[in-house]
Every structure is written in structure tokens, then in C-alpha cells.
Amino acid sequence: MIYYFSGTGNSRYAAEKLARLTDDTCVNIASIYNGTVKSVEGKKDVTGFVFPVYYSGLPEMVKRFASHPQIREALGSYVYCVITCGAETAAADEMLARALGREPDLSISLKMPDNYVIAYNPSGSEEAREILRRADSKLDKTAQAIISQGRYRSPGFKKRLLTFVMYPFYGLFRTTLFYRADGNCTGCGLCAKVCPDRAIEIRNGRPVWLSKRCQHCTACINRCPERAIQFGRATARRGRYYIMNIGNGEE
Ligand SMILES: Cc1cc2nc3c(=O)[nH]c(=O)nc-3n(C[C@H](O)[C@H](O)[C@H](O)COP(=O)(O)O)c2cc1C
Ligand code: SF4
Ligand code: SF4
CATH class of the missing domain: 3.40.50.360 (Flavodoxin domain)
Structure with a gap:
């Protein structure tokens, strides 16, 4: 196994x-x-x-x-x-x-x-x-x-x-305090779907981080098709990585 x-x-x-x-x-x-x-x-x-x-x-x-x-x-x-x-x-x-x-x-x-x-x-x-x-x-x-x-x-x-x-x-960094969805969010719900910790819920068309701590796996931020999730300020300028986005793996 x-x-x-x-x-x-x-x-x-x-x-x-x-x-x-x-x-x-x-x-x-x-x-x-x-x-x-x-x-x-x-x-x-x-x-x-x-x-x-x-x-x-x-x-x-x-x-x-x-x-x-x-x-x-x-x-x-x-x-x-x-x-x-x-x-x-x-x-x-x-x-x-x-x-x-x-x-x-x-x-x-x-x-x-x-x-x-x-x-x-x-x-x-x-x-x-x-x-x-x-x-x-x-x-x-x-x-x-x-x-x-x-x-x-x-x-x-x-x-x-x-x-x-x-x-x-x-x-220290497992906090969800600094996650937010910016104005590009379409409410598609993918971030909640890919979260392995069930830490996200979509409420009124926007993601809400339910718990104070999560796995910090970056699936939500990297998978969002609109690049709408940010953690603090620096991530808006950065690229994103998710294996499916480069043509490998299956959803
Ligand atoms: C919270 C976090 C911490 C990480 N720390 C390290 C690290 O200490 N050393 C390293 O080489 N890579 C580190 N990485 C990179 C990941 O281990 C690496 O990209 C991994 O293959 C991601 O696997 P996954 O796609 O299955 O989540 C870190 C990634 C995350 C999200
Ligand atoms: S994946 Fe991105 S666009 Fe979709 S609900 Fe989450 S933050 Fe919004
Ligand atoms: S970083 Fe990972 S565990 Fe934390 S909310 Fe995003 S998808 Fe869920």
C-alpha cells in the first residue's frame, strides 16, 4: 500500500x-x-x-x-x-x-x-x-x-x-490569516475543491478560510485559474505552479 x-x-x-x-x-x-x-x-x-x-x-x-x-x-x-x-x-x-x-x-x-x-x-x-x-x-x-x-x-x-x-x-506559517481572494475571483469554487484540509468554504461566491491553521500546501493559491488568491503582498507578482497546468497528471 x-x-x-x-x-x-x-x-x-x-x-x-x-x-x-x-x-x-x-x-x-x-x-x-x-x-x-x-x-x-x-x-x-x-x-x-x-x-x-x-x-x-x-x-x-x-x-x-x-x-x-x-x-x-x-x-x-x-x-x-x-x-x-x-x-x-x-x-x-x-x-x-x-x-x-x-x-x-x-x-x-x-x-x-x-x-x-x-x-x-x-x-x-x-x-x-x-x-x-x-x-x-x-x-x-x-x-x-x-x-x-x-x-x-x-x-x-x-x-x-x-x-x-x-x-x-x-x-508559524501555517496560519490562514494572510490568505485572501482579490477582485479577480469568479467564485468558481476550485480552491475549496482542491484543499486537502477542507479549510475553505465558498460563501456568497467568495472563498472563506474556515480554520485558523491549514496544511499550508499552497494548492488553493497555485490552482486558482484567475490567480486571485494572495498570501500577503508578494504573491501578486509571482507565477503559479500546479502539475496539471503544465500538462501532467489528472484532476
Ligand atoms: C509549505 C512548504 C514548504 C516547503 N519547504 C520546502 C523545503 O524545506 N525544502 C524543499 O526543497 N522544498 C520545499 N517545498 C517545496 C515542495 O516540497 C515541493 O515543491 C513538493 O514537490 C511539492 O509537492 P506537492 O506538489 O505534492 O504538494 C516546500 C513547499 C511548501 C508548500
Ligand atoms: S479558485 Fe480562485 S476564482 Fe475560483 S473561487 Fe477560488 S479564489 Fe475564486
Ligand atoms: S494552503 Fe492548502 S490546506 Fe491551506 S487552505 Fe490552501 S489548499 Fe487548503
Whole structure:
């Protein structure tokens, strides 16, 4: 069984490809939490986790899910993780190991297009396609490693330090206080549909952020077809990244 979490589609793309190549089933962790998926059937002896790195660590939902006693008990004898990133996954796999109560046998960092529009310009379409081309070839090799139950782990002291310094900022930036829809919003509702945390509701034709905190996955801001969602001031000048927008993945 492959469990994945994804905001802008990179990790979902990787999980679906690995599922095809390793003849397994993948399931979206967010769908388990929001009740759209009730029972899941996949390989029992192999458990994979695919998700993006956030501030050199785990998305909150992944941390919560991995530390759930039922998930810990249902782990296969072979456990792997594929962590997608714009640059570096640091010691995110060690955080996963702590949540699961066991080390993954195989831990892979997969460079994918960068989606973090809140801090900088995300990858443009051409750059993103090139990164995905390289990621495809790494996924082919990763699938072979999973099938042969290979072992690989990487973190060292510097990576641990990066996670130790960076991860507390995730807690600070998970606020929804600075999200707003500008005058270009048409009320289409797509932002609410793509939110993995059910944090958005459309009221009177406008998105309203319901909870004070969310996963901070940037799906809403990156997916809005009108580029109408802003986080503070800087995002109005920046591009947007969503895997479907560059012709990959399915809605
Ligand atoms: C809140 C947030 C924090 C991020 N932090 C990092 C990071 O620390 N290092 C990094 O290389 N990429 C970082 N990224 C980039 C994503 O990990 C990367 O684009 C990932 O592939 C997105 O996956 P998704 O499309 O499945 O959501 C961050 C993105 C977000 C939204
Ligand atoms: S996706 Fe954009 S245009 Fe559609 S409701 Fe949300 S903010 Fe408005
Ligand atoms: S509100 Fe936006 S950033 Fe927060 S979890 Fe939902 S889609 Fe992601």
C-alpha cells in the first residue's frame, strides 16, 4: 500500500507512477481523513509513504497519520518513503521514522518543481517539464529498488541541523490569516475543491478560510485559474505552479 499526501500534484504524480510500476495501490491520506475513501486494499507486506517536504520536515497531516496506532500496526515488513522537494529533503525521513516508530528501509529524495509561491517564484513551465523528465527516470530506478527491497538512507548531521532550524517556521506559517481572494475571483469554487484540509468554504461566491491553521500546501493559491488568491503582498507578482497546468497528471 502506498499512502500519499500532495498539495500541488507532485507527490500524487510520484505515488501514482510508483503504484503502476510496483503493481501496488496508492491512496490519498487526505481522502482517508475526509471520509471519501473508506477502505483501502493494497500490498500488505510493503508500505510506502510519498509526500512533499515542508520546511525540511513533514506536512502536519503526514505526521499525524504516520503516528496513528492503526497505521503503525498495519506497516508491512518493508517500508519506504519518497519525499518530494524543490531542493533538499534534509532529515524529513528521520521525522517520519519517529512518527512510525521504525526506520524506513528505503528513503528517496525526489527533486520536483518548486511550488512555494509564498516565499519565491515557483518553477516555470519549461523548467518544471525538465525537472519532471529527470524525476521520471529517478522514479523508474526507485521502483526497481522497491521491487528488489533495496535499502538506502541518507541523513547526516548537516541535514539534521537544517530540519532542527527550519521546521519550527512551518508552525508559524501555517496560519490562514494572510490568505485572501482579490477582485479577480469568479467564485468558481476550485480552491475549496482542491484543499486537502477542507479549510475553505465558498460563501456568497467568495472563498472563506474556515480554520485558523491549514496544511499550508499552497494548492488553493497555485490552482486558482484567475490567480486571485494572495498570501500577503508578494504573491501578486509571482507565477503559479500546479502539475496539471503544465500538462501532467489528472484532476
Ligand atoms: C509549505 C512548504 C514548504 C516547503 N519547504 C520546502 C523545503 O524545506 N525544502 C524543499 O526543497 N522544498 C520545499 N517545498 C517545496 C515542495 O516540497 C515541493 O515543491 C513538493 O514537490 C511539492 O509537492 P506537492 O506538489 O505534492 O504538494 C516546500 C513547499 C511548501 C508548500
Ligand atoms: S479558485 Fe480562485 S476564482 Fe475560483 S473561487 Fe477560488 S479564489 Fe475564486
Ligand atoms: S487552505 Fe490552501 S494552503 Fe491551506 S490546506 Fe487548503 S489548499 Fe492548502
